[in-house]
Amino acid sequence: xxxxxxxxxxxxxxxxxxxxxxxxxxxxxxxxxxxxxxxxxxxxxxxxxxxxxxxxxxxxxxxxxxxxxxxxxxxxxxxxxxxxxxxxxxxxxxxxxxxxxxxxxxxxxxxxxxxxxxxxxxxxxxxxxxxxxxxxxxxxxxxxxxxxxxxxxxxxxxxxxxxxxxxxxxxxxxxxxxxxxxxxxxxxxxxxxxxxxxxxxxxxxxxxxxxxxxxxxxxxxxxxxxxxxxxxxxxxxxxxxxxxxxxxxxxxxxxxxxxxxxxxxxxxxxxxxxxxxxxxxxxxxxxxxxxxxxxxxxxxxxxxxxxxxxxxxxxxxxxxxxxxxxxxx
Ligand code: AMP
Ligand code: MG
Numbered sequence: 001x002x003x004x005x006x007x008x009x010x011x012x013x014x015x016x017x018x019x020x021x022x023x024x025x026x027x028x029x030x031x032x033x034x035x036x037x038x039x040x041x042x043x044x045x046x047x048x049x050x051x052x053x054x055x056x057x058x059x060x061x062x063x064x065x066x067x068x069x070x071x072x073x074x075x076x077x078x079x080x081x082x083x084x085x086x087x088x089x090x091x092x093x094x095x096x097x098x099x100x101x102x103x104x105x106x107x108x109x110x111x112x113x114x115x116x117x118x119x120x121x122x123x124x125x126x127x128x129x130x131x132x133x134x135x136x137x138x139x140x141x142x143x144x145x146x147x148x149x150x151x152x153x154x155x156x157x158x159x160x161x162x163x164x165x166x167x168x169x170x171x172x173x174x175x176x177x178x179x180x181x182x183x184x185x186x187x188x189x190x191x192x193x194x195x196x197x198x199x200x201x202x203x204x205x206x207x208x209x210x211x212x213x214x215x216x217x218x219x220x221x222x223x224x225x226x227x228x229x230x231x232x233x234x235x236x237x238x239x240x241x242x243x244x245x246x247x248x249x250x251x252x253x254x255x256x257x258x259x260x261x262x263x264x265x266x267x268x269x270x271x272x273x274x275x276x277x278x279x280x281x282x283x284x285x286x287x288x289x290x291x292x293x294x295x296x297x298x299x300x301x302x303x304x305x306x307x308x309x310x311x312x313x314x315x316x317x318x319x320x321x322x323x324x325x326x327x328x329x
């Protein structure tokens with residue numbers, strides 16, 4: 001069965017086409033474009049960006065997949081969570097396509113899609129998932145029909161903290177890779193480390209690192225190194241405790257920040273010491289993309305789910321643990 005996935009929760013518009021045969025997922029194409037503003041995302045401008053690029057991305061996705069429109073069996077789209085104007089753009093595109101092709105439509109949860117694309121591409125079976133992106137930071141584990149959240153950020157997401165810091169430090173966009181470059185050769189200086197129970201927070205760390213830049217007393221590479229170190233050390237600590245609590249034996253990192261080699265190295269060391277396995281979604285599919293939305297739609301459809309067109313309104317607030325998972329037996 002061939003599924004097309006439309007992703008548009010935030011600043012990326014993506015279309016992916018996958019083929020599901022039994023439990024196997026083949027990604028036929030995944031095309032995306034991201035809007036990079038100078039100062040943080042303006043929701044209306046993000047939606048305008050998506051409208052502008054949608055048609056070309058769609059045609060390129062079909063071409064790369066070497067299929068025709070009529071070969072599509074199912075239309076899946078990111079129904080939430082996310083920014084309302086962006087979500088609406090993706091939903092309108094998906095509804096139009098579903099009605100034009102007379103094929104079923106399904107709206108899926110973007111966060112769960114990040115998890116499932118990570119699982120299928122790494123072959124992780126029942127991991128503690130570290131979901132880290134521009135809008136989310138959660139430590140998650142599956143139990144009894146839902147992805148349960150063991151710990152999460154109390155304020156901003158780690159990717160958001162990294163991007164804001166990179167802007168303040170005038171490192172440019174995208175924040176993660178620029179920060180890595182700027183941290184080379186840096187040494188650790190003391191900065192806030194905020195783990196509260198199983199939750200964590202990044203805003204104090206961001207303020208401290210930003211203030212140090214203004215004060216000009218420390219070398220930039222030391223500030224960058226230490227800011228990055230504390231971001232990832234906090235997440236690693238909570239992930240380790242979730243592993244210990246659940247007695248699971250795998251870690252899987254997904255979301256845009258999963259592209260960080262520094263973070264993956266830290267997780268590898270932690271897992272090695274515990275005798276656990278560390279997996280990371282391949283970088284090509286770590287950030288927002290349409291292939292993960294297509295795969296999520298195909299999984300849910302295999303358990304008998306689809307939406308009536310009138311029930312496809314978007315849900316800007318939709319937590320990972322509100323989704324009932326019917327396809328895991
Ligand atoms: P997403 O919201 O899933 O598209 O992820 C975007 C986030 O991933 C942004 O905040 C980026 O700064 C972050 N990101 C991308 N590459 C890296 C990297 N190499 N290291 C850390 N963060 C990264
Ligand atoms: Mg995302």
